[in-house]
Amino acid sequence: MAKRRKTQIVVVGGGAAGLGLVRKLGARYSRDTHDIILIEKNRTHVWKPLLHEVAAGALDANADEVGYGGHAARWNYRFFNGSLERIDRERQMVVTSPLIDEDGEVVVDRHEIRYDWLVLALGGVSNDFGIEGVREHAMFLESRRQADRFRRRLLNACLRLNETRQHDDSTATLPICIVGGGATGVELSAELVSSAKALRSYGLEVFDDSAVKVTLLEAGPRLVPALPEDVSEKVEDQLRALGVEVRTDTMVTKVTPGRVEMQDGRAIEAKLLLWATGVRGDHALSEMSDLELSDQGRIVVEPTLRTPADPRIFAIGDCCHCVLEDGEPPVPPRAQSAQQMGDHMVAQLHRAQRGEPLTPFVYRDRGALVSLSRFTAMGSLMGNLVGGRMAIEGRVARFAYMSLYRLHIISVHGWRRGLVHIFSHEVNKVTRPALKLH
Ligand SMILES: Cc1cc2nc3c(=O)[nH]c(=O)nc-3n(C[C@H](O)[C@H](O)[C@H](O)COP(=O)(O)OP(=O)(O)OC[C@H]3O[C@@H](n4cnc5c(N)ncnc54)[C@H](O)[C@@H]3O)c2cc1C
Structure with a gap:
């Protein structure tokens, strides 16, 4: 008797949405009937909302990371270390790009992986709104690697400043500019002040918290628009009390090395510049498939989280654009919505496999x-x-x-x-x- 082919469920992206999903799918299905595969470009997972702490040195990510290989072995799914390059919808295949090491050698060749059901949980990238110089000169906080890079540059800049203060100019400062007054920008600003206060006891004898000048620029009228107005005001007051210079209604128009230009014609110096202005879909998404994308480059899904073009493909978390009711804004790109979507997908995939009607996702704003x-x-x-x-x-x-x-x-x-x-x-x-x- 011919052996029955296993159902192959492929999840791409092991972040807030995807990692919990593969664990639950692995726990639900037997290896005899199902093959659950996670495709992820990194080998370890660090929860994204902790990245500002990693960037400011407040958190040792090594202690909090999850190794995908070990997690997969424990939870009955397969981990494939690779980056999604293309989706071949006709053949129900995903193609991963070759994995190259630091020396330029190929570690894993281009691969094709078959799917019966595909869930895209790729997250998003910071929106640079096409502003000149941002991609070239700003840093971002989208991955562990970027957070580590920011921390290394911060430390080097602080060490240099300490030298300058000791030998040349005791009043020299390190100007740091953060663009984007959402949760990431606000949290990183406060974290930098905290780190600067601690640096003196880390061997930087002439350093004090006045040495680091943090400026937070926000294009809108207030910080963290997801919060009620009165709480936003309190956040702003608190940041100012910590010494952060907060400028709202301030649109950045151009970035050059060490300098940020604004719409009102003024410019500020920035030895370190971090860009954190909202989330859009990965720029490469349009080349990966012919799936419909929103204005912000996110994959359009129905309220069931399924793509309108393909009943076998779903998208969850920051990479999806999901409007639950006509005229309502899309589900916000947040950790809580990503996690809830991942949870919803477990039962949704079960319904899809049995040919039962899919149920709409319900977002619970906590x-x-x-x-x-x-x-x-x-x-x-x-x-x-x-x-x-x-x-x-x-x-x-x-x-x-x-x-x-x-x-x-x-x-x-x-x-x-x-x-x-x-x-x-x-x-x-x-x-x-x-x-x-x-
Ligand atoms: C500094 C910071 C602070 C934040 N604070 C908060 C907060 O306080 N509260 C809150 O609700 N939200 C917060 N967020 C937002 C929150 O982190 C995201 O909404 C959430 O992580 C989205 O989950 P996700 O699974 O969709 O994407 P992610 O968690 O970004 O995961 C996507 C995964 O896909 C992988 N991937 C991407 N492209 C590919 C590819 N081509 N091939 C293979 N793998 C790929 C990535 O490596 C990543 O592991 C914060 C974000 C940041 C950056």
């Missing part, structure tokens, strides 16, 4: 929170438990902020192992140094 480093956290919670929207700050907000990370850990490792990971993360916080700047 609120928005920003962490201002060790100083405080602020935001608002949503839900029946708090009777609508409730503003919170301080320890309660910090706890709620960390809960999102803890939920991610549980989604990735399951309850039992997840709780052990959370415990060891807390223990690590006590034993590891406050700053990791190497």
Whole structure:
């Protein structure tokens, strides 16, 4: 008797949406009937909302990363280390580009992987709005590699400044500019102030927190528009109190090495420039397939998360453009929506395989929170438990902020192992140094 072919479910991208999904699919299906494959270009996963802490040296990512290989072995799926290059919809194949090492040698050749069901969870990239010089001269915070690069450049710049202050000019400063007053820009600004305060005890004798001048530029009228107006105001006040120069209604028009030009004709110096202005789809998406893309280059999906063009392809998380009700804005690109979409896909794929009607995704907005480093956290919670929207700050907000990370850990490792990971993360916080700047 001919052996029955296994159902092959391919998930591309092991971030907030994809990693929890493959774990749950691996736990649900037997290897005899299903082949669950995760294609991911990196070998380890670091939860994206922690990247500003990695960039400022407040978090040692090595201690918090998840190795895909080990995770796959534990959770009954296959990990393929590669980057999606193209989707061949006719043949139901994904093509991955060759994996090249630092010496330019091919490690893994171009591959074709068959799928019965394909879930794209590729995340997004920062939107540079085509502004001149941004791609060439700004840094971004989209991956662990970029966060590490920012931290190395920050440390080198601080060491140089320390030398200058010691020998030439005791009042010299390091101007850092962050463009984008959303959660990433706000959180990184506060984290940089915190790191600067700590540097003096790390061998930079003439360094103090006045040495680092952080400027945060936002094109809109207020910071973190996802938060209620009064909370946004408090965030701005708090940042100013920390010494961050906040400029709202400020549009950047051009970036050159070390300089940021603004629409009003003024310009500021920036030894380090970080660009964090919202999320768009990866620029390469239009070459990967003929799937419909939104204005922001994200993959258009129906409320069921399925692509209109292909019933076998779904997209979740930051890479998808999902409007649940006509006239409503799309589901926001956030960790909580990515995680919820990943959870929804587990049952959705089961329904799709059985030919049952698909159910629409329901987004539960739990609120928005920003962490201002060790100083405080602020935001608002949503839900029946708090009777609508409730503003919170301080320890309660910090706890709620960390809960999102803890939920991610549980989604990735399951309850039992997840709780052990959370415990060891807390223990690590006590034993590891406050700053990791190497
Ligand atoms: C600094 C920072 C702070 C943030 N803070 C918050 C916060 O406080 N709250 C909140 O809700 N959200 C926050 N976000 C947003 C949140 O991190 C994202 O919304 C969330 O990670 C999206 O999940 P995702 O799975 O769609 O994408 P990601 O988590 O980005 O995962 C995408 C994965 O796809 C992989 N990939 C990409 N292209 C390819 C390819 N071609 N082939 C193979 N693999 C590929 C990537 O390597 C990555 O692992 C923050 C983001 C940043 C950068």
